[in-house]
Amino acid sequence: MPDHAILTAAMHGETRVRHDRGAAFGDAVMSCLIVPDEFRRVQSDYLILFRRNVEDGSTAALAMFGFENGENLYLSAGGWDARYIPLAMDIQPLLIGGSPAGGEGAQVHIDMASPRIATTDGVRLFEDDGAPSAFLEDRIEKLGALDTGYRASVAFFAALDRHDLLEPLMLEVPLDDGSINNLVGFHVIDEDRLRGLDAMALGDLHQGGHLIPIFMALASQGNLPRLIARKNQTLGSD
Template identity: 40%
Template structure:
């Protein structure tokens, strides 16, 4: 269940947010949304792939595991990577529209929301804390990044640069798994693009994130090794 409400310093002045990591806080997830402007940071730790949403539209995600509810970077109460995607880091906050303007909302039913330990959101006299200011900046970056994603996906589709793939994973003699249902960049088609096409992608800031996706495929080795030693 979720209960999204507009955050304010009257109704929510005593709320606190737990920032520790753990499955009990919803961190046992296989993947999370990302966006082109974040790819450089994400590819340093996680494979970036594309999946289709309920409407059949492509969306980029960072992979943390090889099966549902598996986060191979979650080590007890720690996340074993320097960078956590903003769509995870921002929990339990989200952007909601109020009178046509993006505003900070909070999910009151999220397990991170408490009235005890955790980070306070408001100062004694009603101002926002540094923690909430950081969250607000994070939400704005995420909102703008996700808004820019459809144009990036459209560019990839224009040049038929998305292809489905299947990854067979043999963790030991008795365990075999298969990762399917995801898409990646068609490397040969990208390499075959002419100068005009490459120039168009570069001018729209779509070329660099595409190469970041390709670079991120090397992180599959890390995922498989983490799975073998889990």
């Protein structure tokens, strides 16, 4: 189970973090949350899909790494085989948490139960004088970008709903060994619906800065054949 704590030099001065990539470090996941601000970088390597929460109606964007739970087809003996690692994966085991007093301010937390936590190897989070290490400063910057992007994503998903731009995806993926993987429960941008929007609707999306992430999500669909090829490679290695 997670063991979250506020990150401080006093408590975590000797804590180190392994930044290797592999299943042993919690990277064997089918997907991770992404924010629209990073769609341009995500679409260069990954398929972007959307998932609705049936309970509250909210929407989340996902970078897809595989077709099954616990499957990350970007992992290899050499690490993570992609040019970009999504922020939600890259910042682990750090996360943004609330202040202990329950105020509006956010603080950096650390999951001490993460397999990335170390004491004798890995990268230190703090220098001997208690100052953040270069590694920690980089991760704090990425945490800030993720937090800002998450807050801004509310308007993006509202715009998708306002213009009815998401359609359900039901995809059967035939593999070289004769088996079929199914992608169900996800949504994609409805390209036909997008093409049919009038000038006022397109102006609304442009004004909100939503057109670029929409186009990036559409462009990411070109990564589906590459994801299938990665899956077939694993079948051939058995």
